[in-house]
Amino acid sequence: MTQISPNQILGVLGGGQLGRMLIQSAINYNQDIHILDPDPNAPCKDIAQHFQVGSLKDFDTVYSFGKNCDVITVEIEAVNTDALQKLADEGKKVFPQPHILKLIQDKREQKQFYQQHGIPTADFILTENKADVISKKSFLPSVNKLGKEGYDGRGVQILRTEADLEQAFDAPGLLEKLIDFDKEIAVTVARNENGELIAYPAVECAFHPTANLVEFLFAPAEISPEVEAKAQEIAKAVILKLDMVGILAVEMFVTKSGDVLVNEIAPRPHNSGHHTIEANFTSQFEQHLRSVMNWPLGNPELRCPAAMINLLGEDGFSGPAIVEGKEEAMAEKGVYIHLYGKKLTKPFRKMGHVTILDENVESLKAKANRIKELIKIKSIS
Amino acid sequence: MTQISPNQILGVLGGGQLGRMLIQSAINYNQDIHILDPDPNAPCKDIAQHFQVGSLKDFDTVYSFGKNCDVITVEIEAVNTDALQKLADEGKKVFPQPHILKLIQDKREQKQFYQQHGIPTADFILTENKADVISKKSFLPSVNKLGKEGYDGRGVQILRTEADLEQAFDAPGLLEKLIDFDKEIAVTVARNENGELIAYPAVECAFHPTANLVEFLFAPAEISPEVEAKAQEIAKAVILKLDMVGILAVEMFVTKSGDVLVNEIAPRPHNSGHHTIEANFTSQFEQHLRSVMNWPLGNPELRCPAAMINLLGEDGFSGPAIVEGKEEAMAEKGVYIHLYGKKLTKPFRKMGHVTILDENVESLKAKANRIKELIKIKSIS
Structure with missing residues (x-):
């Protein structure tokens, strides 16, 4: 017989779209979530059990927020790690662990970490x-x-x-x-306190030519089984070397010679895993919850080939947002629109995403392109 | 170019688990939902944009709640239909329409309706x-x-x-x-103001021997293509004869001679459609939203065979609820636990449900039985 206390409070630093989708998952488990975010209109504001407006970088704010929680996690890395360390020292569960957030906050330390631990990187x-x-x-x-x-x-x-x-x-x-890469891929891994470790199948990212944001994502990545195995092995090595608990997105380059190099990592749900909500057995948001709460990890397998498109605010539009083409997109089979509850758009702001499912990879790509052209985030004025 | 106003407020009479799962869906569309429920601790309380405590049967309460909404729907039939009719007369969108709720509230009228419209029934x-x-x-x-x-x-x-x-x-x-039936099945249909009409594949229900609640549900139903076609046709006929907008669950008997007879109907998301969250392209909750908001309807096809188990409060236990066996169940592939946020259990109270996915129907059934034995809702005291 096992029981899970329904009374543990999970505190999340950051109340943006990642927190929002985490809460959508947590509702299924009666898991209460408290949110701290500096923006009084953050995407989580209406759906968190407790929503507190405050700085994520201020020691006292983060510390006092964390004191009222049992487990503390993040949906953004730019947080006060000293406060988190004090909370951890005082016995709170803080995942990812504060030293990992500190490492991630400094790309110089991050690169040296890879070097020291034999993780392949540029x-x-x-x-x-x-x-x-x-x-x-x-x-x-x-x-x-x-x-x-x-x-x-x-x-x-x-x-x-x-x-x-x-x-x-x-x-x-x-x-x-500068790596003359063939593909950019990402593998999400998760690990809980019990030491369970899972890896999602690799996905392939296509970046926006100027905004440096993921424009299209395809799952599975079109890579050889050897590259897939290498990528999964590297992603697992990273989370293990970090001794991290939580969910970790590992973005990698595949070079033209088939080498796999770590580019960047994110110790939280990540844009490269949004498709998992509909496309995988366990979404990255539920997996995050499972990992930080030390619940059994969920199966990461893909149920169906998927594409993901970020809905970025159109260049040239700022102000109260409107969504063009939503109805036409909704009418298509296997098209899943996720809006993030942001009232105001600005150029390249992440306003939502769309996941597209299709068993046939060719028609998946065609549909992804069509949907991308169809939905536009503009503003009223 | 189409746009959807993000400012329309959807009011829901009832804030139980059906409203809760509707809100989980509505979050993806930035759709604000206002809830009216007599229970200050109803499952929707923390996640609705506005949660009002009040009687669903009181004319003034329902009328004044509805005045602040643009579209009004229900997650329970026992509501004041006179107030809804007045709101509809004054130009509010009320779906399902008040006269349909009135019909559903009286099983005598319901049966006469079937008789008058040539809908087969016992x-x-x-x-x-x-x-x-x-x-x-x-x-x-x-x-x-x-x-x-x-x-x-x-x-x-x-x-x-x-x-x-x-x-x-x-x-x-x-x-x-008393019908000496072979199977009990259900078909969910949905219709919007534009006249779009979709039907979900039939599911098969196994009832609890004493509590008269669905104990197991399997999708798809194991019926012949002829019976499937007949069931879909009947369900569509019911929503069309009602001239209803919204989502409608039609529960039917399949007799030993292959006749299909309507048993009961529910003009709202229904227990027989919970599996659609993970098993179908469009969940019944999103479909409900689409139908009442007059958005394009979503594809109803099944993605994977599924079973659904209601998590009912164990007989003999009343008080603060605990969930036994949750962790073991969570560790299995394709097992989706949904708890309804109810703090107190009592015998046979609907505390949650579990959906199970498996491409293989035999192992699906075995897994459903195992999970059913594993998860028990008891109380602390």
Whole structure:
């Protein structure tokens, strides 16, 4: 006989779309969720058992929020890790563990971690400021990444020629060899306190040419069984070397020679796993819940080939959002619209996503392209 | 170009598990939902945009609640239909329409409706009181149904012999010929204002021997294509003859000679459609939303064979609920637990349900039986 106490409170730092979809999952388990977010209109506001407005970076705010919870997790990495560490020291369950969030907050430390633990990743050198980057022109073409505060494409730039060096970040960062990759893929892994570990099948990401956000995602990735096995093995190695509890998205490059290199990781539900809600036996949001609550992990297998499209605010529109083409899209079989409850749109803001299911991969791709052209997020004014 | 106004408010009379699962669906569409329920701890309380405590049967309460909404629907039939009619007369969208709810509230009228419209149903006679039932002994064996206030098995009794007549209801009701049926099946249909009409594949229901609640449900029903076609045709005929907008569950008997007879109908999401959340392309909850909001209807096809088990409060236990065996069940592939957020259990109270997916029908049945034995809702004290 096993029982699960229904009275444990799960606190989540961040009340955006990831928290929102986590709550949609948690409702099935009577799992109460408390949310902390600086935005009084954050997507979670109406559906959390308790919604608190406050800074995620302020020690006292995070600490006092966490004191009222039993388990604390995040849906964003930019949080006060000192407060989380104090909560963990005082016996609260904090997953992912604060030291992991700290590592993720600094891309320089992250890269060194891979290096130290034999995780394959693109060659890199650390840089201290703009002058330092300029002096490293022999390392071109490369990707210049800010050490801290990068998110969703911000803090990342491609430096191909010496002329590009003028745009280099003037802060501690790193230069990474530009990888002439064949594909970008992602594998989500999850691990609970009992040590259970699962890996989702790899997905393939197609990025928006300018916004550096995932534009299309396809599951399964069209890769060989060898590359799939390698990617799963690497993703598992990362979560194990981190000794992490929770869910971890591992974004990887597949090079033209078939090597698999870790690009970035996110210790939370991630854009590359949204399709799992309809396409896999267990969604990444439920898996996150299971992992941090130390429940048995769920089966990660794919039920049906899927595509995922981010619904980004159209360039040139800001203000109260309207959704064009929604009805036409809804009329199609296997099309799942998820809007994030954001009232205001702005260029490239993540306003929602659409998952598309189709047993036939060719018609899946055609449908994904059609839906992408159909749904547009604009504004009234 | 089509747009959907995100500002229409959907009011729901009733805030139980059906409203709760409707809200889980509505979150994906930024659809705000207001709930009216007499129970301050109803399952919807924490997740509705607005939750109002009040009687569903009081004219003024229902009318003033509805005045603040654009579209009004129900998750239970026992509501004040006069208030709904006034709201409809004043231009509010009320689906299902009030006259349909009124018809459903009276099983006598319901049966006469079938008779008048050529919908096949078991033979019946109307009865006014207990003495009247006793005088109809030539109609035995039969089912005695109260005209009003029956719900979830209450208000229904089987009278096999003359001795049973002593238990007959002493109120207006009806006697229905006891059908020596082969199977009980259900078909859910949905229709929107534009006149779109869809039908879900038939499911097969196995009832609890004493509580008269669905114990197991299997999808698809194991019936011939002829019976399937007949059942779908009848269910469509019912919603069309009612001229109803919304979702309608049609429960039917399949007789040993292959006839299909309507037993009962429910103009709302229904227990016989819970599996659609994971097993079908469009869940009954999303379909309900689509139908009452006049959005395009969703594809009703089955993605995978499924079983559904109601989690009823164990007999002999009342008080704060605990869930036994949840972790073991969660560890199995394709097992989806839905708890309804009810703090207190009592014998046979609907506390949740479990959906089980398996491509193989034999192992599906075995797994359903195993899960049924595993999960028990008991109480602490």
